[in-house]
Amino acid sequence: MNRTVHFLTGIRSEYDILAPVIAAVDAQPDLDAKVIVTGAHLTGLHGHSVRQIEADGYHIAARIESLLASDGLGGRVKGMALQLAGLSDLFTREKPDFLVVMGDREEVMTGAVAAIYHHIPIVHIGGGDHADDGNVDNLVRHAVSKMAHLHMATTELSALRLRGLGEEPWRIHVTGASGLDRIMATPNLSRTDLEKALGVDWHGEPYAVLLYHPTITDFAEARAHMASITRVLETTGLNIAVMAPNSDPGNQAITLEINALIARYPKAKAFTFLERTVFINMLRHARVMVGNSSAGILEAPSMGLPVINIGIRQRGREHGDNVIFTDYDAGEIAAAVNKATTDEDFRTLVAQRRTPYGDGKAGQRIAEVLRTVELGRSLLDKKWIQGVK
Template sequence: MKKRKIFFVTGARSEYDIMHPVLEQLQDSGEIDLQLVVTGAHLSETFGKTVRNIERDGFKIADRIYNLLSTEDKVGRIAGLGSQVTALAHTFNREKPDIIVVVGDREEAISVSLTAAYLSIPVAHLAGGDIANDGNIDNSVRYAATKFAHIHFTFLEQHAQVLKMLGEDEYRIFNTGNPALDKFIHCPRMEKKAVQPLIEFNIQDEPYIVLIQHPIITEVENAGDQIKETLEAVIASGLKCFVNYPNSDAGNFAIIENINAYATKYPDVFHLFKNLDRVNYINLLRYASCLIGNSSSGILEAPSIGLPVVNIGSRQRDRYSAGNVIYTGYDREEITAAIKKSVFDEKYRAEVKAIRNPYGNGDSASRISDVLKTIALDDKLIYKNITYKVF
């Protein structure tokens, strides 16, 4: 019997981390012809060329699509998306996968779901129905991808209800939780002394924080000033800080320029990394006192290890939070106060430690892989209608 051919498309480390436990489940089952299409920041040295991680993990790569343009202009992202659509169309038409899987709200979500829908190939979309009131283009991408996708894996029951209100058939929707938490929860715990040599920075005798701050497309012109406020707040806190590179959105040049400048000027405070593998990253967070910036990791994953988060600026606003997040503006004094509360307020830290993560409990990947292996690939799945009626 011919194996079901399932493609995953990934363009960045963040969504590869989400899909990775599902990939492992499908690979280990031996029942699926599993292949990846790798694109975007994965293929860029600027962002750590994380395709090497995928190769090391042993997954078969069906195609590499180079679409990331080295530019600060907003037009660069949409131009790259356009070239991505064309390349994906040729790849999908040649390889003819039975299902294509994509995550979230990056450009791959819309390019993949649009292209596959026109080719009548079922698309499975993870993380639909999520809501953030931050004015970012990612919100529009997420909802547009939902309307093109044929199978939905949501991270919260609230998200599943949103998809139903958008007119999606109930039989398409599976509330599975976030598979990234499978790896997060079950990741082998390293001793603190084992983490230190990997990151080449002394973390044995003092608290430290982790910073991940991405640009926002509607605030590109302010990205440099925004990250400066954050970096000055870190200095004022008196804490050491591990800084991850931002994503590839417009505005990242200014962030990268500033974090490099501060790391050069304050080498005893800041340590930069373009990419840490998942095990090292998780253990770095386990021993951290706080995560700051605007990464979705603070919303989706940090609650599983009782980690306080300071979310800076508008990104991630109004996403459902477990209660471990303090929201601030871009003012350094406000950020500093939030960092100090998160690190030194023992009562607050105890409250965060007691939080249960609503986004999953470590079994999401098996639930998703079971659906992908067994769902009927028929006209009912491909033909989409709007379930609500207004007349």
């Protein structure tokens, strides 16, 4: 009998990282992949990105509406309650052999809670990762690691941290980051074809990709922080491709600043959603990526793309030689942009594409674990192992 694997996703960026794993599972004759869709995927405010999942042809097990029209902390918590209710209803009707969750967003927590009460093994991708940024994401990630039955760690250091949490070594698998699988599988577009897909006429001139998300610890200052970044980028004369922020509190304030940038700076263009091939090639052709997205940490090194990470988000995470960390000071940001775009020694270093996040074969490794691991009480009943000193 085939094993059924449910994947839970609530936002485009998360799905893009999960997609290679879903594809690898779906390719196995004895595994059946299904996708649970929730959160920002189901709203036009974030590009109605469920369309990408539909276009990829995967079976959607459930659509759980959970994103409230709120830019405050309470909306996210109330949305989690809706997710929990929807997931419990689904698992009552249909109990998969595994639930796969990725990273540290709220749906990872709700999925794990619902799964453990329905006795469904949890597979957590990205456990053991850590940033010294004080963000709630770290707390969610580590909490889910203690609930998870199988860990797909992206690096050896993350695996070491999981062992330090008392997890049994046989449950921990170092697979690499599946975002690299996605990059390797994405065909190249010429600069001309990319500009056509983006609907811009930049004549091959250099451009920056701006992708900045709110951080819960300082979300009230989100617009001011975004304004600090955009004002500096305007002075560079670069074209700017601006991606919409995630659905975290503060996203509406950032969107207001994006709209203001587009109105005053004709060399900028904003995008709510881009098809995967277009997004990857936009990064491939960019001169620099600016903001605080995990894509700058996980995927950009493998593309030789310089990244300026601004603010506290992502601080302390494992990263390649491509990342420059700055605060919101305009002079500091400007100096980093100058280094990233004109310093040939730095750009030569970045071009070596060194990354701690694997070789682009994470999906295959995860699928093999799900295909071969023994099911039953031995998987569900967790033991505490004295942590690594």
